[in-house]
Amino acid sequence: MDSSALEDELALLEAMYPEEVTYNTKSSEVTYVQANTYANLRLRIPPGYPSTALPDVISASGVQKQDLREQIRRIEKELLLGEPALDAIIAGFQELAASVGENDQRRIDSNADHANGGRMRPSSEEPADKKLTTIIWLHHLLATSKRKQVLAPTLPGVSGVSKPGYPGILIFSGPAGSVRQHVQELKQLKWQAFQVRYEEEEEWKLNHGTGVIEVETMGEVVKEIGQERKEEFMSVMRMK
Numbered sequence: 001m002d003s004s005a006l007e008d009e010l011a012l013l014e015a016m017y018p019e020e021v022t023y024n025t026k027s028s029e030v031t032y033v034q035a036n037t038y039a040n041l042r043l044r045i046p047p048g049y050p051s052t053a054l055p056d057v058i059s060a061s062g063v064q065k066q067d068l069r070e071q072i073r074r075i076e077k078e079l080l081l082g083e084p085a086l087d088a089i090i091a092g093f094q095e096l097a098a099s100v101g102e103n104d105q106r107r108i109d110s111n112a113d114h115a116n117g118g119r120m121r122p123s124s125e126e127p128a129d130k131k132l133t134t135i136i137w138l139h140h141l142l143a144t145s146k147r148k149q150v151l152a153p154t155l156p157g158v159s160g161v162s163k164p165g166y167p168g169i170l171i172f173s174g175p176a177g178s179v180r181q182h183v184q185e186l187k188q189l190k191w192q193a194f195q196v197r198y199e200e201e202e203e204w205k206l207n208h209g210t211g212v213i214e215v216e217t218m219g220e221v222v223k224e225i226g227q228e229r230k231e232e233f234m235s236v237m238r239m240k
Helices: 003-016 069-077 084-117 144-150 174-189 220-226 227-236
Strands: 021-024 029-033 041-043 055-062 133-138 159-161 168-175 195-199 212-213
Touching: 003 021, 003 084, 021 195, 029 084, 029 159, 029 174, 041 084, 055 069, 084 195, 144 174, 144 212, 159 220, 168 174, 174 195, 220 227
Parallel strands: 159 212
Antiparallel strands: 021 029, 029 041, 041 055, 133 168, 133 195, 159 168
8 A cells, every 4th residue: 555645635625525534544544524414435445545446434324324335336336446546436325325315215205195185285386487506516527528527507597617637627597497406417427436515596607608518637627617606616525
């Protein structure tokens, strides 16, 4: 194990999740406990990490205490040896815990509807005048096919910015229904980590105007959203 590289990786994680990530040097275990929900993940760092081995999944518990260890192991199978993986595993766990929690809530809602004589809940369709801005963090965005799909929303009205590379950053803004549809379609693709880090019911005016464009640097992303939103964006990306 490259101890200096691991120290750098742990320092980055602790900066990203200052109240949620801890590392036990004696057991070589990283623990992530999600604030508010208390979903938690415990990983043991093996001697060969990251060159010849990925972290061992000791425990993974969802919002409703679901056992998510096998799902996390499947996420690990998509990762490459030789590259830092802890951030991708934690991001994947966050996404998985949220998804499992939503499915459980839908089952609860369905049972409640049945108990109420089958009365339907109000439609979840977005009002036509509702706006939304969302920011997504990706472990990486490299594949040409994915980059093209990012730039081509199915529904009209979506504007945004895509920064490929490590990490990938996506910002979409416009009619709420159109933005959510685009995010959902992208989410169905195969990602090492796909994490929605910000949602606001407001439309951001981007420097380039309408449509989704691709930029090369984080500085260009900031230029697109404007200096007045820079601090907010950097905080969302946990880079302050």
